[in-house]
Amino acid sequence: MSEPANSPRALAVLLLVVFINLVGFGVVIPLLPFYAKAMHAAPWQVTTMFAAYSLGQFFGEPFWGRLSDRIGRRPVLIVTIIANAIAYLALAFAPNIWIAMAIRLVGGFGSGNISTIQGYMADVTPPEKRAGRMGLLGSAFGAGFVIGPSLGGLLARPSAGQLGFQIPLFVAAGMAALAAVGVLLFVAESRAPSAPGVKQPGRREALSAASAHPILSRVLLVTLVSTGAFAGMESIFGLWANARFDWGPREVGLCFAVIGVIASLGQGLLTGRLARRFGEGRVLTTGLAIICVSLFVSPFVTHPGLAIVAVGSTAFGQSLVFPCVAALISRASPPDRQGQMLGLNMAAGSLARIGGPLLAGPLFGIAIGGPYWFGAALMIPAIFFAVTIVHRTKTPA
Numbered sequence: 283m284s285e286p287a288n289s290p291r292a293l294a295v296l297l298l299v300v301f302i303n304l305v306g307f308g309v310v311i312p313l314l315p316f317y318a319k320a321m322h323a324a325p326w327q328v329t330t331m332f333a334a335y336s337l338g339q340f341f342g343e344p345f346w347g348r349l350s351d352r353i354g355r356r357p358v359l360i361v362t363i364i365a366n367a368i369a370y371l372a373l374a375f376a377p378n379i380w381i382a383m384a385i386r387l388v389g390g391f392g393s394g395n396i397s398t399i400q401g402y403m404a405d406v407t408p409p410e411k412r413a414g415r416m417g418l419l420g421s422a423f424g425a426g427f428v429i430g431p432s433l434g435g436l437l438a439r440p441s442a443g444q445l446g447f448q449i450p451l452f453v454a455a456g457m458a459a460l461a462a463v464g465v466l467l468f469v470a471e472s473r474a475p476s477a478p479g480v481k482q483p484g485r486r487e488a489l490s491a492a493s494a495h496p497i498l499s500r501v502l503l504v505t506l507v508s509t510g511a512f513a514g515m516e517s518i519f520g521l522w523a524n525a526r527f528d529w530g531p532r533e534v535g536l537c538f539a540v541i542g543v544i545a546s547l548g549q550g551l552l553t554g555r556l557a558r559r560f561g562e563g564r565v566l567t568t569g570l571a572i573i574c575v576s577l578f579v580s581p582f583v584t585h586p587g588l589a590i591v592a593v594g595s596t597a598f599g600q601s602l603v604f605p606c607v608a609a610l611i612s613r614a615s616p617p618d619r620q621g622q623m624l625g626l627n628m629a630a631g632s633l634a635r636i637g638g639p640l641l642a643g644p645l646f647g648i649a650i651g652g653p654y655w656f657g658a659a660l661m662i663p664a665i666f667f668a669v670t671i672v673h674r675t676k677t678p679a
Contacts, residue, residue: 306457308430315520329643336635338390347625365392401621414554424546435535511657513638548601569602574661581651
């Protein structure tokens with residue numbers, strides 16, 4: 283039986299559900315380049331698989347976020363997590379790369395629930411504690427990425443071709459189904475449904491309102507630019523590591539696990555404390571600067587251990603960015619529109635995860651360091667936007 287949404291146990295259960303769901307997600311992500319190569323996909327098709335999922339999320343996140351504002355967070359979480367499980371199962375039986383892309387597209391739309399989860403956290407958390415709570419949420423994401431990629435790397439059998447990736451996909455589907463059961467049984471609703479007949483602003487009206495807001499407009503731009511840089515690197519990392527160090531799914535999975543540990547510790551232990559002391563804007567700026575430097579130096583790395591350090595630094599920077607962005611949006615949005623505004627932010631991130639991989643594929647074909655250097659260049663305007671946020675927000679004393 284579910285407890286009140288703001289009780290410590292209920293929040294702990296939600297974080298556990300997020301962790302289980304992200305284990306399933308983490309199982310799949312490091313394997314996708316090798317799964318696509320087993321279908322004889324070209325590099326541009328590999329990165330298009332990543333972009334297809336993000337294109338689905340671009341439309342799904344605002345839809346589910348707005349719906350969760352209207353009917354409540356819990357039913358949306360259940361439906362989207364189940365959709366995720368179905369997409370994993372379908373991907374396991376995809377006959378060719380084009381069907382796999384279509385499945386990723388539909389799966390991205392059906393599983394766009396991050397803004398709903400962030401909205402749940404914002405519902406039950408006082409404004410001054412939101413960066414810390416969003417950090418805990420990000421820590422659950424990171425912890426899922428510790429177990430998931432390692433598990434996926436151990437379960438994959440690349441020598442068996444496409445069939446060698448079915449077991450990890452089955453495990454991912456099972457983890458998503460378990461997370462859906464957890465929400466159904468243990469997660470309470472955090473907000474009452476809207477009164478019948480109350481009309482919410484559509485995406486165009488919400489985007490217009492966000493564009494006119496001095497904080498929201500800049501945060502959305504930061505998300506768009508920084509996520510594009512990170513997603514481009516993420517989509518070609520397996521190909522880059524294979525070309526540079528002859529890594530396979532197991533090594534890439536273990537590297538992603540290290541990234542997960544760093545991201546989890548950063549978001550769970552540091553980001554909230556730093557944000558309370560220095561303000562979300564300054565912590566956001568620092569995280570973006572770390573990402574910029576680490577992306578720039580990564581192509582020059584010639585030792586596998588240093589590659590993990592470089593990618594880990596990028597993950598640490600991202601662990602500072604993610605909670606601060608969500609906290610700034612929740613502070614600047616009215617309670618009845620937090621899900622929608624967080625959904626717009628996730629849509630901006632999804633748009634970036636479409637463009638980032640689509641650019642990274644051709645750039646990788648030109649020079650294997652190209653996606654990294656392009657990502658570092660993208661971070662420069664993101665840092666500028668973050669600095670302007672610092673000047674427009676009040677910093678804690």
